[in-house]
Amino acid sequence: MKLKFIYAGAIIVGLELANVIGVFAQNARIKIDLDRTIGEVDEKIYGNFVEHLGRNVYGGIYDPGNPLSDEKGFRKDVLEAVKGLNVSLTRYPGGNFVSNYQWLDGVGPREDRPTRLELAWNRLESNEFGTNEFMEYAKLMGTQPYFAVNLGTGTIEEARRWVEYTNVASGPKYAELRKEHGYTEPHNIIYWSLGNEMDGPWQMGHLSAEDYSKKAREAGKLMKLTDPSIKLVAAGSSNFYPGADPMQWNKVVIDELKDVVDYLALHMYVGNVDDDYYSFVASPLVLEQRTRLVKGLIDEAMHRAERADRDPIYIAWDEYNIWYRWRTGDAMTGERALEERYNLEDALVIASFLNAFIRNSDVVKIANMAQLVNVIAPIFAEEDGMFLQTIYHPMALFANHVFGTALDVYVDSEKYDTGDFALGMGEQRADLKDVPYLDVSATYHGDEVIINVVNRHKDKAITTDIIAQEGAFTGEFEVYEVNGPDIKAENDFGKTNVETMKKSLKGKGDKITYSFPAHSFTLIKAKVQR
Numbered sequence: 001m002k003l004k005f006i007y008a009g010a011i012i013v014g015l016e017l018a019n020v021i022g023v024f025a026q027n028a029r030i031k032i033d034l035d036r037t038i039g040e041v042d043e044k045i046y047g048n049f050v051e052h053l054g055r056n057v058y059g060g061i062y063d064p065g066n067p068l069s070d071e072k073g074f075r076k077d078v079l080e081a082v083k084g085l086n087v088s089l090t091r092y093p094g095g096n097f098v099s100n101y102q103w104l105d106g107v108g109p110r111e112d113r114p115t116r117l118e119l120a121w122n123r124l125e126s127n128e129f130g131t132n133e134f135m136e137y138a139k140l141m142g143t144q145p146y147f148a149v150n151l152g153t154g155t156i157e158e159a160r161r162w163v164e165y166t167n168v169a170s171g172p173k174y175a176e177l178r179k180e181h182g183y184t185e186p187h188n189i190i191y192w193s194l195g196n197e198m199d200g201p202w203q204m205g206h207l208s209a210e211d212y213s214k215k216a217r218e219a220g221k222l223m224k225l226t227d228p229s230i231k232l233v234a235a236g237s238s239n240f241y242p243g244a245d246p247m248q249w250n251k252v253v254i255d256e257l258k259d260v261v262d263y264l265a266l267h268m269y270v271g272n273v274d275d276d277y278y279s280f281v282a283s284p285l286v287l288e289q290r291t292r293l294v295k296g297l298i299d300e301a302m303h304r305a306e307r308a309d310r311d312p313i314y315i316a317w318d319e320y321n322i323w324y325r326w327r328t329g330d331a332m333t334g335e336r337a338l339e340e341r342y343n344l345e346d347a348l349v350i351a352s353f354l355n356a357f358i359r360n361s362d363v364v365k366i367a368n369m370a371q372l373v374n375v376i377a378p379i380f381a382e383e384d385g386m387f388l389q390t391i392y393h394p395m396a397l398f399a400n401h402v403f404g405t406a407l408d409v410y411v412d413s414e415k416y417d418t419g420d421f422a423l424g425m426g427e428q429r430a431d432l433k434d435v436p437y438l439d440v441s442a443t444y445h446g447d448e449v450i451i452n453v454v455n456r457h458k459d460k461a462i463t464t465d466i467i468a469q470e471g472a473f474t475g476e477f478e479v480y481e482v483n484g485p486d487i488k489a490e491n492d493f494g495k496t497n498v499e500t501m502k503k504s505l506k507g508k509g510d511k512i513t514y515s516f517p518a519h520s521f522t523l524i525k526a527k528v529q530r
């Protein structure tokens with residue numbers, strides 16, 4: 001009895017104390033309604049990018065003579081890590097590189113391939129690795145290829161010939177040339193982008209929106225006449241610098257090319273330049289704002305289009321990542337260009353980029369993390385080994401688990417304002433209001449709901465009720481968490497501070513409760529019964 005009395009007393013004291021210190025503040029809430037859908041998740045959002053830049057190709061995926069490489073020169077350890085990313089679509093060969101790339105230099109007998117000055121990143125390009133080597137690597141990766149043609153210094157006929165070389169079975173000159181080179185079957189490359197960042201003054205062969213649209217239209221026409229099955233991606237503008245007018249570029253390009261292209265490409269790099277954690281981890285919301293802005297342009301153009309039966313135009317975020325440390329001076333050129341090292345806060349930003357793609361699954365159908373190895377990359381290799389960067393882990397979790405129909409999730413969590421902050425790209429700035437500490441997306445796939453949660457809070461776990469508005473959780477869960485000792489924790493050779501951990505979760509019925517740890521990304525796969 002006494003014990004009971006003491007226990008009850010302790011509860012009363014505890015309750016009073018709790019009121020004072022706010023322990024019993026309402027839990028955050030995530031409501032899942034299986035009928036509130038956004039769109040199908042296109043697996044092509046789990047893409048990546050191999051540009052001839054720094055040590056991405058040479059000394060990255062390809063290192064002939066290295067004991068860690070196979071007989072073709074592909075690094076076996078790197079390939080194993082690449083496979084873990086389940087890369088759906090790999091963009092090649094650039095980037096800025098492509099705007100002065102002659103694809104014919106990179107095919108045929110190696111001894112005949114010319115070495116060229118590579119002007120985008122100030123290196124020598126041996127052309128030892130080209131179209132066919134990439135296609136062999138793509139097969140090993142299990143990825144679909146996504147080629148970019150040179151609309152900078154290249155001609156529309158060169159672009160057309162590349163499609164003939166890769167996609168036409170036999171007959172015309174370039175198809176026969178491929179066969180002479182030992183590739184009897186066509187590569188059947190479906191996805192082609194019409195140039196890269198052609199709005200940027202840094203781009204070799206930079207054009208105005210009007211001139212680009214004319215050139216892209218004619219190149220696309222010739223390429224499609226050569227292989228009607230291909231899909232085309234127009235170069236959009238992501239150049240949101242003060243004084244630039246990216247939306248005007250995008251409007252012109254969508255208007256002019258709406259009956260030719262299938263996607264509009266956008267790019268985004270962010271960085272924590274002012275060491276302002278809370279603004280940085282909110283920065284993927286800017287990508288989401290831009291997605292909606294461009295979706296509006298597409299909707300408006302399609303509304304005016306006469307052909308109501310034409311396929312929709314989707315958005316391809318075909319370059320995104322964190323890039324600010326290796327962004328000036330020598331870090332931009334030569335052999336070790338763009339060798340950014342990542343920490344935990346970067347991994348949280350990647351998880352939020354992926355959440356943003358899921359939340360916009362109706363219109364974002366392609367996304368490519370830039371890039372694959374060494375160059376702003378999830379995998380970092382030296383001659384004698386490699387390690388997985390922090391950003392590898394959320395990418396791998398999404399690409400291996402998050403499929404199905406994207407759900408419009410209701411999230412109720414505490415919020416914050418960022419105030420004005422540098423986005424990390426040149427002079428671009430943002431100011432975000434009401435940023436929820438919990439960044440959430442979810443999909444419904446088979447009999448499972450997959451819930452992806454970034455807890456942006458630096459210090460506090462957030463206890464959250466996850467409510468099934470229809471059906472019930474059966475009690476079977478798989479839970480994965482990406483986390484580390486602190487937000488600046490990095491990985492290195494022989495040192496793994498940030499990785500994926502398996503967690504457990506108990507509960508069933510229409511409500512489960514989970515505490516999302518501070519500065520973490522959690523993926524919950526929950527079986528549901530409708």
Ligand code: AHR
Pocket residue numbers: 051094095096097196197267319370371
């Ligand atoms: O990914 C690095 C570079 O960033 C790409 O070459 C270019 O397209 C972008 O500006």
